[in-house]
Amino acid sequence: MYRYDEFDQTLINERAEQFRRQSARRLDGDINEDQFKPLRLMNGLYLQLHAYMLRVNVPYGCLSAHQLRRLAHIARRYDKGFGHFTTRQNIQFNWISLTDTPDIMTELAEVDMNTIQSSGNCVRNITADHYAGRARDEIEDPRVWCELLRQYSVLHPEFSYLPRKFKLALTGSPHDRAAVAVHDIGLRLHHDNQGRPGFEVIVGGGQGRTPVIGKTIRQWIEPRHVISYVEAILRVYNLYGRRDNIFKARIKILVNAIGIDKFRKLVDTEWEQIRDTGLQVSNTEFERINAHFLPPDYENLADQGDELAAKRTREPAFDAWMRSNVTGHKVPGYAIVNISLKAPGRIPGDISADKMEHVAALADQFSFGELRVNHRQNLTFVDVRQIDLYLLWEQLVALELATANIGLASDIIACPGLDYCALANARSIPIAQDISLHFANSGKLQQVGNLTINISGCMNACGHHHVGNIGILGVNKRGKEYFQLTLGGSADEHASLGIRLGRGLPRAEVPGAIERIVDTYLTIRQATETFLQTYRRIGIEPFREAVYGPVNVSRRVA
Amino acid sequence: MPLTNSHQNIIDPYIKIGPDDSLPAEGALLVTLAVWQDHWERLMRRQELIGVQLTSDEHPEIISDDIDQLDLIALEFPTFRDGRAYSYARLIRERYGFTGELRAVGDVLLEQLHYMERVGFNSFEVLSNDPATDFEIAANDFTVWYQTSGDQRRTATMLRQGKKNHG
Incomplete structure (x- = not known):
């Protein structure tokens, strides 16, 4: 994995020191909370319901055992002894004090880690296929490009005050494990018809209040041009993205408003001006970074039969x-x-x-650290x-870490919800706990097979409910929590957005509703169909009926 | 508003002229885009310093043909969150080839001065008793940069390469 050299290290140290000075000015009262807020947010420090939350970047999900030990130390010394891994492959600490934060940043910098741009209207932590470099179906390892883009985006002077946050995801496999279609920019490495590697560039995907599947802006681009192409997209977005309404400020709104063809024209015109500048990735720089991602010393082994x-x-x-x-x-x-x-x-x-x-x-004992x-x-x-x-x-x-449920119904994505988050309308965690316990007791987990259940505590959709096979959205109606179900979402290479099943349910009714949905699937599935395949074959109605009862005959006639 | 360049506090020699103001016979003028467009011929004939101030809704391409005639371009930040002028600044410097004074005005925060300098601004209106000292603080937070931009600073990649070439 990538290790900082003296230049990377200097920059990260300087950033930690800058924040130390900024927070001292805040604690001394030289600047007020309004002035301090953008500074702390650019460093991943949020003020939540009960305390500060610090979000630490795990670049494209790669972590060393040494770094994990440092995170454990931070959890123990500065938090309540635990951390929370997020859907951006990051880790959050939920009980942080402002006075400790500069020290935490210094401790992170010592192990090549940082919190830069883990919040704010800027390019966020870049995510990638977590099997990158190892997957059997992979065409090319995207991690060198992830690192190049990470460095490109860190403290970018032009793009640190974008209309809204900006998320990139990369994959090098035909089977998309990185949800690239629901990112501001998704990059998919593949081969053109002459076998040359290049990126498909997908733009304007996203979740939140207005979920959108991204559109292909370019089918294939030479990898050495990928940074200039991203810059062209960022510049067009920075200039033309809406700034009058934060709910309409993401790039997906711009792309939808002017249409992908016009957007492409703007980007290509800009790109022509910058493609042959210093933004081109040189072979020397590629090789320097690639040296960090060489395969470990595998033994010559045969598959175990x-x-x-x-x-x-x-x-x-x-x-x-x-x-x-x-x-x-x-x-x-x-x-x-x-x-x-x-x-x-x-x-x-x-x-x-x-x-x-x-x-x-x-990890040290079994997976090269x-x-x-x-x-x-x-x-x-x-x-x-x-x-x-x-x-x-x-x-x-x-260690109680052998739960056999990856990809199964109890492998639930959930945002922190109203237990922590200042934006949430409802609690996500208790619903996830209810459902996972329900499946553990029912014994149907293996029988049901692959099924993603994603839970968000508000329409910002941090729990990715739009792309869950079953999505659950927490809403607040007259002071009470209700949960709306959606069906048919998917984040893979055939990405789709879930369709709303019906009126919101109180918490107590959610596990039962999930059970009826799953039982319906088990009854009507054909052969080896997954839940999603069955849903796509027959549609939402049988599931709606299972949860809300038969459709009224008179309504059907009308 | 107190003004600094990248070295010292300076007294603004420009008189700001909006659409409702009459054009003075003498003096350095900083005019809005509307004034520039309405009085273009007259302003071009003047021998004194002349500048145009653009709001963040006004793309500098509008004045790109006049760039050589201008001594100053001022770009407004209506709020520190509005980052359009960072892109405008790069276009003005790198694409339209402006070499004069490029001034940041409006909601300009200490922490942003460094980014502004990197994209090509070389003067700054800052709400501060001593903007030159503010600039000094902001400009020295970092010694390493990953990106090429308008200021021609050598990036980490270039520095690595240089180090390799010189042993």
Whole structure:
């Protein structure tokens, strides 16, 4: 993974020192909260319901065991002993004091980490496929480009006061695990018809109040031009994005208002002016960064066949974990292992400092000292020897980190909701806890198979409810919490937005409604259809009827 | 409003002229776009310093043909959150080739001076008793930059390359 050299280190140190001076001016009363707010937000420090929350970037989800230990230390020393992994592959600390924040930034800088632009109307942490560089179906590893774009966007003098926040995601696989279609810019590495690698550029996707699937602005662009092309998009957006209404300020609104063809014309005209400038990525710079992403020293191993199969037969719990949490690796004899942070009844994405340290030790022992944070709020070891899988599983079981539910119904995305967030209308976490416990008790998890349930506590959609196979949106009606269900959302290469099922339900009715939806699917599915496939075949009506009862005959006639 | 360039506090020599003001016979003038367009011929004939002030809704392309005639272009920040003028500044410097005074006016905060300087501004109206000192603080927060921009500073990539070439 990328390690800072003296230049990167100097910049991050200087930023930490700058914030130390800024917060001292705030604490001394030289500047007021209004003046301080934009400064702290550009450093990921939010004022939430009960305390400051600090969001730390995990660039494109890559984390070393050493860094994870530092995060554990921060959780223990400056927070209440835990952290929360987010859908932007970041980690948040929810109980931070302003006076400690400069020290935390210094401690992060010591391990090549920072909080720069994890908030604010600027380019946010860039996310990527958490299997990047390891997935069997990958065409090209996007991480070098992620790092180039990270450096390009950090403290960009022109683009630090955009109309609104700006999110980029990259993937190098045909199967999209990075939800690139619902980002301001999504970049998908693929090959053109002559076999040359290049990026498909998708623009104007997003969630929030106005969910939009992004549109392809360019089918293929040479990788060395990707930064100039992103700059052209950012400049057009900076100049023409709306600034009169923050709910209409994202790039998706601009793209929809003028249409993708006109938007493309503006971008291409701008791009022609800058494509052959210093923004071109030189081979030297590519190679310098690529050297940080070379594969580790894999052993010459064969895929494990019989022995692993025998263990799976003997141990059904191991077999269930293998089926849902472990996936193929591009190198023979190795596997990718997901560690679920979604044990039944627990808070999705939360992890204690003690567990962080245990996971760091396991990463050292089993996965070359590195891990990934994935956007579904779980952790991933990307380089595990297959002969170690059973041993790793046993150790994860002992740590209560072996929940076998990756991609299944209890692998729920949830935003922090009204338990923490100043914007929320409703609590997300208790709903996630109710549903995951419900599935744990019903024993239907494996039978139901792949199903994403995403929960947001307000229409800002941090819990990605629009792209959940089942989405749950918390709303507040006359002081009471209700939850609206949507069906049919998906964040993959066939991205789609969920359709609203019906009126909002009180919290107590949500698990039962989910159960009826799932039972309907089990009744009407054909062969090996997933929930989403069944939904796409037959539509929403049977599910609506299952939750709200049969449609009134007179209404049907009308 | 107190004014600084990148070295010292300066006294503004320009008289600001809006649409309702009559044009004085003498003196350096900073005029709005409407005045510039309405009195273009007369203003072009003057021998004294002349500048145009643009709001953030006014794209500088409108005056790009007149760039060589201007001594000053002032760009307004209606609020510090409105970042359009950062892009305008780069276009004015890098695309239209303006070499005169490029001034940031409006809601200009200390912390933004450095970004403004990087995109090509070289004078700043700041609500401060001593804007030159503010500038000094803001401009020295960083010694490393990742991006190329209007100020020709060497980026981290260029510095790495230079270091390699010189052992």
